[in-house]
Amino acid sequence: MLSVVVPSYNEGGNVEALVKETDKALKGIDYEIVFVDDSTDNTPEIIKKVSEEYPQVRLIHRENEKGLATAVLRGFREAKGDYLACMDADLQHPPITLKYMYHALEEGADVCVPSRYLPGGSDGGLNSYRKAVSWTARKIGQKILPPLAKLTDPTSGLFMLKKEVIEGVDLRPVGWKIMIEVLAMGNYATLVEIPYRFSERASGESKLSKDATMQYLQQVKELRKRYNRANEFKVIRWPYAKIKNYDNIER
Secondary structure, eight states, X not given: OEEEEEEESSOHHHHXXXXXXXXXXXTTSOEEEEEEEOOSSSHHHHHHHHHHXXXXXXXXXXXXXXXXXXXXXXXXXXXXXXXXXXXXXXXXXXXXXXXXXXXXXXXXXSEEEEESSSTTOXXXXXXXXXXXXXXXXXXXXXXXXXXXXXXXXXXXXXEEEEGGGSTTOOOOOOTTOHHHHHHHHOOOSEEXXXXXXXXXXXXXXXXXXXXXXXXXXXXXXXXXXXXXXXXXXXXXXOOHHHHHHGGGOXX
């Protein structure tokens, strides 16, 4: 089973479309969607309503805890699947990408990280300010953490992995970048990068803040001291043509 963990905070306007697109993308695949929700609005009620039509949807609503990274870890702990994915709730991570990541794991990858910067990918869903912030965060991570230096897009937050990659691993993420914690601390031999196109936000407002940026810098600094130096892995990059071939698969 594939467990798609979606941290959400006041994203009610995107829930129904995200679930519908995910269900379409994962046709024929055994999956669940686990919303870990910290919302202060009616998002939990919307998720519950959608789950009546899509029983694959589960809701974990947290009252006294906040933060994207800790929400993802909570979802991973309670996930039923052997494959774990993390995807944002705002539809900027296109749900169709889950299908390609799933096939990468089925073909032997331990981790799959979609990239906006491979041929066929795009960061067009970012405005100029967020592109600058994203570029800076990416370059800082690649310079300070050797595992990130091997990747073209180590900070997007969209990824899928086999559960054993993080079993028994001491994950201590802060803020919003759970993926760099997994990449730095996990145990894996093969990582596949695939191209994807980052989309414009469908509804709601970005949660990026100056506090989140400072938390990222703190996280990178701490990971530099304790990242898994024993983990050696190879990176395989899929061409865009291979991605498109999976669109022709009948399920």
